[in-house]
Amino acid sequence: MSDLEIPRNRSAAPLHVPRVSRTSNRVRTLAAFSVSAVLLALVAWLGFQLQDAACATDFSQKGLVPSMSHLFGTDWMGRDMLLRVAAGLSTSITVGLVAAALSALIALALSLFATLGGPKADAVVAWMVDLMMGIPHIVLLILISYALGKGAVGIIVAVAVTHWPSLTRVLRAEILQLRQSHFVATARKLGASRLQIAARHMVPYVLPQLIVGFVLLFPHAILHEAAITFLGFGIPPEQPAIGVVLSESMSYLSAGMWWLAVFPGLALIVVVMLFDLAGSSLRKLVDPRSSQE
Structure with missing residues (x-):
């Protein structure tokens, strides 16, 4: 009798506990995605509204350390660094949004072309992926941005043209599996x-x-937008951007104005972490295997 009861007790627990655990994990994942998406949208909207205020100068307030009146301090022209950081993040998010969308569309088009165009098309796309992944990103970004006259358009095109290979491989593998399905046949x-x-x-x-x-x-x-802007091949200095703010701050760090680089750098890290949280949470929500982790 005891031999019959042991499997019964063992099978009872998995029927109840994992169901509650899966539900709670999914709720936490959905909450993490929602919070990170709302925060990013709020930062982008506030930065867009503060574009003009971020460029306002007041030389009587220049070089002020962080305080209650200026939480991030002011720069050498009396501009409030909190406003400049918010406006710069808005510019970076906008550029990243458009560039990532174009890159994703390129990846989708190439993966469809590789799987539906026959062996020759697949070989061409595979060669393009290997070629792009073999070239250092930062070098290709600088060359494309410089060739297009720098600015936001140059950065968007440069990022879109260089960031599709990894996603193309993933989509190509998924479509190859789908091509063998019965309903496609x-x-x-x-x-x-x-x-x-x-x-x-x-x-x-x-x-x-x-x-x-x-x-x-x-x-x-x-990150790549900030990097090439920092090197002088991206957004022009008169437009607020995180790369511009960090690049300009390098000339004043030796004078003790540490806040010009610390706060923009921390803000950029926070935004990147929010994007990473949103992406990983969304992956868990749409992937049945990872949604149960």
């Missing part, structure tokens, strides 16, 4: 064209992976 026998199969079956299938990849591209786009 049935649609092909019924006379559906390659474009119809891609639009009706393949794009909706890889949409969760595409959205997650798009979100995870944000941190890379923002």
Whole structure:
């Protein structure tokens, strides 16, 4: 009798405990994604509203240390650093958003072309992926941005052109598995064209992976935008941006104005961490395997 009761007790626990655990994990993941997305949207909106105030100068207030009246201090022109950091983050988020969206679309188009275009198309896309991943990002970013006259457009194009290879590999692998499915084979026998199969079956299938990849591209786009702007190949100095703020602060660190670099750098790290939290949370929500972790 005891031999029969042992399996019964063992099988009873997994039927109840993991269900509660999965629900609580999903609620926490959804809450983390919602909070991080709201905070990022709030930062972008506030920064956009403060663009003019961030450029206002007051030489009677220049070089002030952080205080209650100026939480992040002021720079050598009397501009409030809190306003400049907020405006710079808004610019970085906007540039990263557009660049990541374009890069995700490039990855989707190339993955569809590789899987539906035959072996030659697949070989061409694989060669392009290997080529792009073999070139250092920062070098290619600088060359493309400089060739396009720098500015926001140059950064967006440079980031979009250089950040698609990893996502292309993921989408290509997913579409290759889908291409062997029965409903795709049935649609092909019924006379559906390659474009119809891609639009009706393949794009909706890889949409969760595409959205997650798009979100995870944000941190890379923002960091690379700040990096090439810091080096002088990105957004012009008259426009508030984190890279511009950090680049200008280098000339004044020796004078003891440490807050010009510390607060913008910390703000950039926080924004990147928020993007990473949003991306990892979204991945857990759309992936059935990781949603149970």
